[in-house]
Amino acid sequence: xxxxxxxxxxxxxxxxxxxxxxxxxxxxxxxxxxxxxxxxxxxxxxxxxxxxxxxxxxxxxxxxxxxxxxxxxxxxxxxxxxxxxxxxxxxxxxxxxxxxxxxxxxxxxxxxxxxxxxxxxxxxxxxxxxxxxxxxxxxxxxxxxxxxxxxxxxxxxxxxxxxxxxxxxxxxxxxxxxxxxxxxxxxxxxxxxxxxxxxxxxxxxxxxxxxxxxxxxxxxxxxxxxxxxxxxxxxxxxxxxxxxxxxxxxxxxxxx
Numbered sequence: 001x002x003x004x005x006x007x008x009x010x011x012x013x014x015x016x017x018x019x020x021x022x023x024x025x026x027x028x029x030x031x032x033x034x035x036x037x038x039x040x041x042x043x044x045x046x047x048x049x050x051x052x053x054x055x056x057x058x059x060x061x062x063x064x065x066x067x068x069x070x071x072x073x074x075x076x077x078x079x080x081x082x083x084x085x086x087x088x089x090x091x092x093x094x095x096x097x098x099x100x101x102x103x104x105x106x107x108x109x110x111x112x113x114x115x116x117x118x119x120x121x122x123x124x125x126x127x128x129x130x131x132x133x134x135x136x137x138x139x140x141x142x143x144x145x146x147x148x149x150x151x152x153x154x155x156x157x158x159x160x161x162x163x164x165x166x167x168x169x170x171x172x173x174x175x176x177x178x179x180x181x182x183x184x185x186x187x188x189x190x191x192x193x194x195x196x197x198x199x200x201x202x203x204x205x206x207x208x209x210x211x212x213x214x215x216x217x218x219x220x221x222x223x224x225x226x227x228x229x230x231x232x233x234x235x236x237x238x239x240x241x242x243x244x245x246x247x248x249x250x251x252x253x254x255x256x
Contacts, residue, residue: 006242012231013221023220026097030090030105031216037083038213044076045206049245053252060156060165064252067170072250073198074174077124078132080205084112087212100219108212115208120201123194126181131173143176151175163253 020028051072053065091109095102115121130139147153148171156165178194240248 004239005236006239008235008237008242010233010235012233013217013225014231015221015224019221019224024098026095027101027220030097030101031220033086034083034209034213034216037079037086038209041076041079041083041206041209044072044079045202046245047250048072048076048202050243050248051250052245053249061252063167064165067165068250068252070170070174073202074127074132077198077202078128080202080209081124081128083209083212084116084205087112104212104215104219108208108215111208112205115201115205118201119194119197120204123178123181123198124201126177127174131177135173139177140173143172143180146176146179147171148175148179160254 020032023031048069051065051069053069055062055065087105087109091105128134130136130143151167151171153168153171155168158164
């Protein structure tokens, strides 16, 4: 293999439209829905892990690194929130679905309830409702009262719009919301601790989402496989498409 190429090996669980049609509608719908969600969760988790830039010591560059990682974290969290909300809304009596699926959803929701108790869930919920999704004027007005005194709200504009930095939006909508959640201006140490708890919560919640999806795959997809070793597909691609999160980084600025 060329030094400019890389490989990934896929193990194939064969599945067809016919297999989907042979399932009960509730099974097919939940398998499709959770597979979609976990695919999105994995994508944003991977992008987040590949966005941990070392600090340069320059204020603007370091701020851009922090801001970009916060954007990815917020979207990743919002997808996890949707997964938790799905379990909660569907774990109710009277739903028309097989008993095994009802039990699977109930177990998943019980585990999710444990993760809804901590500080991480509080942050995720607050940001999802006011910052990541459902943007409205009223929360922005509330945040205005919780801006850190003396903070930089400048607009740093470049010829390439994608490289411009807008301090105002992030400080009012994100940091202002975090301050409002704490009902006061938080110290740098407190902010750092909150971000760490938030990140740890995302990691735990991602594991739960993957575990839940795999329970459905084991029940609905694995029994369809022939009693032979799974087929594999080795894919060769440009080396830049596969990387270690400690070495490959999502760029902060573009040259396009």
